Amino acid sequence: MADFTLHPQLEHDSRLVIKLGLCQLRLIDDSRWPWLILVPQRDGITEIFDMTPLDQTMLTFETGIAAKAMKESSGCLKINFGALGNNVRQFHLHVVGRSEGDHGWPGPVWGQGAAVPWHPDARATFIDRLLEAL
Template identity: 65%
Template sequence: MANFTLDPRLARDTTLLTRLGLCELRLMQDCRWPWILLVPQRDDIVEIFDMTPLDQTMLTFETAITAKALKQASGCEKVNVGALGNQVRQFHLHIIGRNSGDPAWPGPVWGHGQAESWNEADRSAFTERLLAAL
C-alpha cells in the first residue's frame, strides 16, 4: 500500500503474519501470551480519530475477526484489546489472549516483565491455527 512505513520498533518487536484490507496483522515476539498487533497501513495516524470513518469501520471489523480467531486458535478465556501508543506513536492495536493465572493476570500485559522468545515449532503451530481461524 502506498504511503505506509512501519515504525522501526514495531518492526523489531513483531513479525508480519498477513495483511488484511486495512491492517498488517503481526505477531508479537513474546510467547507468554498469544499477542497480535493490527497496524493500519496508513501514515500519520496517531489516534483513532485521525482515521477516516471508513478506515475506523474497517479497523473495527478487522479487530472483531482477529479477536474471534485469536480466541478460537488459542482457547483463551478473555481477549484484551488496547491502543496505547505512549512509547510508539504510530497507531497500533494490541489483541491479546488472556487466561486466569497467566503471568500478568488479572492486570494488563504491557510493561510486565521481559519478553520471552517463541520456539519455532510453537510459533509455527500457533500461526497456522490462527490463520486457519481467520
C-alpha cells in the same frame, strides 16, 4: 498503501501474520500470551480519529475477526484490547489473549517482566492455527 512505513520498533517486536484489507496483522514476539497487533497501513496516523470513517469501520471489522480467530486458535478465556501509543506513536491496536493463571493475571501485560520470544516451531504452529481460524 504503497507508501506505508511500519515503525521500526513494531517491526522489531512483531512478525507479520497477514495483510488484511486495512491493517497488517502482526504477532508480538512474546510467547507468554497470544498477542497480536493490528497496524492500519496508513502513514501519519497516531489516533483512531485520525482515520477516515471508512477506515475506522474497517479497523473495527478487522479487530473483530482477528480477536475471534485468536480466541478460537489459542483457547484463551478473555481478549484485552489496548491502543496506548506512549512509546510508539504510530497507531496500532493490541489484541491480547488472557487466561486465568497466565503470567501477570489479572493485571495488564505491560510491565510484566521480560518478553519470552516464541520458539520458531511454536510460533509457526500458532500462526498456522490463527490463519486457519481467520
